[in-house]
Amino acid sequence: MRKFTAAMLIAINSVSLPSVALAADKEECQAVRMSDLGWTDIALTNTTAEIILKALGYQPTQTLLGLNVTYDALKRGEMDVFLGNWRPVQDIEYKAYYDEGSVVALGNNLEGAKYTLAVPKYVSDAGVKSFADLAAHGDKFGKTIYGIEPGSNLPLVEMLAEKRHGLDGDWKLVESSEAAMLAQVRRAISSNEWIVFLGWQPHPMNMSMEMTYLSGGDQEFGPNFGGATVRTIVRKGYPQDCPNVSKFFTNLAFDIAYENAGMDLIMTKGTEVPAAAREMMAAHPEKLEAWLAGVTTLDGKPGLDAVKAELGMNQ
Template identity: 30%
Template sequence: MAFLAKFLKTAAVAATALGLAAGAAQAEKKDLTLAYVEWSDTVVATNIVKTVLEEAGYKVKLVPLSGAAMWQAVATGEADAMVAGWLPATHEAYNAKLKDKVVNLGPNLSGAKIGWAVPTYVDITSIEDINKDPAKFDGKVIGIDPGAGLMKASENAIKEYGLKVKLVEGSDATMVAALKDAYSKKEPIVITTWTPHWMFAEWDLKYLADPKNVFGGEETVNTIVSTKLKEEAPEAYKILDNFSLSLDDEQKVMVENNKPGADPAATAKAWVAANKAKVDAWMK
């Protein structure tokens, strides 16, 4: 009887332990929020990550924000992650302020850059050349969303080069629309831009030289997650830590997204299905 009592007690302890283990497994966070900015490249990367996380069993919500709000959302835990941390220059101010409140998992894309560009038919080669005839560009540089790191750098460029131009706020979409209109008429235009972006595949453009190095050199795009993610959703953390794309990968999907009627969620799913080996490596 003593043996039976001991056996039952041991079984009960084991069952309790199994129950706790099962409870711990069930407690893993399965609802995730990804913050992003509605830039062409970030839309691609974010939708690809969303697709992969969903295939791993997570429910993923995407929240479009400004650059500053995107970083803040991850820092406060309102968002679990974002894959659009441009460093070391573009998002330097956000990173300096919030780096102790987030976890930087490192680059998910290399070879990125920001700056100003013009169509190749425009006969200037440097930012300095704009001051030779600002009126040719209607005294404007066509920008994107206010508060973006690229816009802050552009404001600095106007000061550093003493340019007699106004930086026009807008969005990725309004900047591209202005470029498309000017290009169709072969009119001069200066735009704020970055690589990767599908418009370099669509039109013949050239970056303007930046002798004062206001826009910095080559950058990386980094995956930034909340400080709690590794504990709350370790599998998602692993996938995000392993996630990476090439410039070619991203720009090809951006071109697909630019086609009439394209759905970024659908193009992301198609890319994931066609790149199983790359995706499988993120799961390891």
């Protein structure tokens, strides 16, 4: 993704954790269950967390789930952490989970993202610059919009169901994986064909393709081209049950340049995800210091020292 936006804000339960070192977590907190949507951005952030948590003495796991299943799993206590709460695109559909307190936000892990429909630059140069321009060129687009996995395209599903922007009932949405969607986009670009697809930043697509984000999708994705904030959310009671690991996840925040570079290592240069995560951390020791401020190992020792030792950064 991921992902999946910041201009729309709704009141949610927030957690304030102290900046001083916390007592070590209970033994039952050793297993840390993280949801993975199959998005490259979450692969990078999840794996970064996984490497750090292992060095701290935890046993993290990643489980591939759909977005709706992720929320249900957090509600049932079957998952602990999700790093891909893109806002405001998830705010409305999943509002009930926050209202009832079955999921809790720890804080933002990324700001300045975007998430909305996009077209190749040659299509925008031909006059398609807004959602409102799509209908007039339906034949060239095959009246098809390309999205990602089911559960992540709900704003588009609703848009087509309500025939917004003059998009009649013949328009359809193709849902697939991130990789499959991007492969379709690259095929279209190689043949100079017209295509409209779900685009987002951070992602190497912004560096490897000339693309234009469409205006006019405020109802679907929020203003400022789906300007997004990504939050880390956890199951109800997790901050109280596991304060040390919750402190780590509260601290764990990235930026656009960091994620673009890390995702480029994975998607463009073919670096394996764990190696890419390690390379990015080694290049940014200042982030490790911020992420591990006030965080200990599972048995209560200084967390930063343990992680630097694991990464070979103590020499």
